[in-house]
Amino acid sequence: MPNMHSLRYRIMGMTFLLIILTTFGIVQLANWQMETLFQEYLALQPGIAESSQTLGASEQSFLHSVHHSLLWFGLLFAFIGLVVSFLWSRGITTPLYELSRAADRIRQGNLHQQVDISSSDEVGQLGMVFNQMSERLANNEQLRREFLANMAHELRTPLAILHSHLENMLEGISPASPEKLFSMQEEVMRLTRLVCDLRDLSLAEVRQLDLHKNxxxxxxxxxxxxxxxxxxxxxxxxxxxxxxxxxxxxxxxxxxxxxxxxxxxxxxxxxxxxxxxxxxxxxxxxxxxxxxxxxxxxxxxxxxxxxxxxxxxxxxxxxxxxxxxxxxxxxxxxxxxxxxxxxxxxxxxxxxxxxxxxxxxxxxxx
Ligand SMILES: Nc1ncnc2c1ncn2[C@@H]1O[C@H](COP(=O)(O)OP(=O)(O)OP(=O)(O)O)[C@@H](O)[C@H]1O
Ligand SMILES: [Mg+2]
Known part of the structure; x- marks a missing residue:
């Protein structure tokens, strides 16, 4: 069941209404103009004007056929109006449907979405901005994953080294010599620095790092x-x-x-x-x-x-x-x-x- 409140039907309805009203107005005007002019023409014919106030059969048939033609003309235009309003509304709303479907796929987590909208109007501009936004989202997500993977990698190696040193010392495999303890302390200091740097980096990236300016x-x-x-x-x-x-x-x-x-x-x-x-x-x-x-x-x-x-x-x-x-x-x-x-x-x-x-x-x- 089509949604009658959708933009497509509203645009189509309004366009169709406009075309129908215009056609109706033109047909009415043409009818009226034609009748008036025809009456004036008859009034100028000497024989007809004097003989009768009412129209003869041939005049009536002429008027009837013109009315008929105008009616067909109106119906034809109404039909053309229907087709044009349908195509026009579809032309405007199809790219919007595509955009909304792509946005929905992004909502579901499928971030890399590109829509194919080539028009150079406002909808085309919206499509271009949407494509750029989606590409950026996908890139940011990729960067976030890489960042996490790299961080885990950077932390894992020194932690594994510290762990194995400590284990060896506890099990008495290697004694806790001052040199060894010193190098372990250096490694802990490096890790601490790295974690602090990462914290500052992520705060600076979202512009939330406290600055003490002087x-x-x-x-x-x-x-x-x-x-x-x-x-x-x-x-x-x-x-x-x-x-x-x-x-x-x-x-x-x-x-x-x-x-x-x-x-x-x-x-x-x-x-x-x-x-x-x-x-x-x-x-x-x-x-x-x-x-x-x-x-x-x-x-x-x-x-x-x-x-x-x-x-x-x-x-x-x-x-x-x-x-x-x-x-x-x-x-x-x-x-x-x-x-x-x-x-x-x-x-x-x-x-x-x-x-x-x-x-x-x-x-x-x-
Ligand atoms: N002056 C330089 N000359 C040549 N290569 C450089 C120079 N500065 C930076 N680089 C290159 O840029 C890379 C990134 O530098 P960055 O300072 O971010 O990292 P790093 O020095 O490897 O590690 P960290 O600074 O975190 O201890 C370096 O690994 C190096 O390959
Ligand atoms: Mg460096």
Whole structure:
């Protein structure tokens, strides 16, 4: 039983009504016009006007046949109106039906739905937005699954190692030497850091991370970060080259979070560069933004890795195989922390050698 309140029947009914009323009006008007003109014509004929006030048989037959034709004309138009209103209402509502069916499949958990609506009107626009939304939903779901799987993987390995160490100690297979306890403590600290980073990352992603903003000078933060990281330079015989704009405008931001960003980027530069090279750190600004560049002279990032390095848990091939390597969270965290301050971050390979990370932060409006 068709639903008479559906949009299709309502559009069809209204269109049909409009066509019927228009046709009826035209037929009535034509009838009336024709009769008047015919009467006027007869009045001008000398013989007929004087002989009789009533119409003769042939005149009546003429009028009758014209009425008849107009009636058929009206019926034909009514039929055409019915067909046109049906096709028109179907043209409008079919894409909407398709959209509603696809939305229902999404509701059932089948997230990747694409509708085939090629019109360039409002319904076409709705279809395009729907397709984009569905693709995004599917991507987000995929990312969520990958994120959970990666997190489980990242936590499982160190926990398994700790578990086996503890088991061996308890069973007396290996004694609890200070070195062993120290390395276990390091592993626990790494895990704790990872869990904290993951918590901050997920809060930052939904913009719910508490920020403690103050007027901050980025040069100061960079100097502090390089001082803290100087001991790490020794092993690879690296050095820092700081080129800081002394007139840099102070920014309104959370110094601890920004410190974490610089820490992650500089640690990466140290970790991934060649020995005996320099790490260049530069600040500058234009009217609207302050820029920070951290560049190394290492091998750069493989073009295949470049689009993904800011994703959660993404590690380049070399770092993936490295024992005890990072978790691939550092850049994801840096990106979120910069974006939460309305800034942006990008990575580029330098033409000669190395990678440069560029952070752009807006100058506050006073
Ligand atoms: N300066 C760099 N030079 C070359 N490759 C880099 C550089 N910075 C990052 N990468 C690549 O990007 C990947 C992601 O970096 P990210 O900092 O997110 O993770 P990670 O350093 O592997 O681990 P984590 O920072 O969590 O300890 C790295 O694994 C590395 O392959
Ligand atoms: Mg890192």
């Amino acid at each position: 007027e901050t000078n980025l040069n100061l933060l960079l100097r502090r970060a390089t001082d803290m990281l100087t001991p790490l330079l020794e092993e690879k015989q690296l050095c820092f080259d700081l080129e800081l704009d002394e007139n840099l405008t102070s920014l309104w931001l959370d110094a601890d979070r920004m410190n974490q960003v610089f820490y992650n980027l500089i640690s990466n530069a140290i970790r991934y560069t060649y020995p005996n090279t320099t790490i260049h750190i530069k600040t500058y600004q234009d009217e609207r933004n302050v820029f920070v560049e951290i560049a190394d002279e290492g091998p750069g990032i493989a073009p295949t890795d470049l689009p993904y390095i800011f994703d959660h848990f993404y590690r380049g091939e070399k770092s993936r195989s490295r024992l005890g390597g990072g978790s691939g969270i550092g850049l994801a965290l840096a990106k979120q922390f910069v974006e939460i301050h309305d800034g942006s971050i990008k990575a580029e390979n330098l033409p000669d050698n190395g990678t440069v990370m560029v952070i752009k932060l807006p100058v506050m409006d006073n």
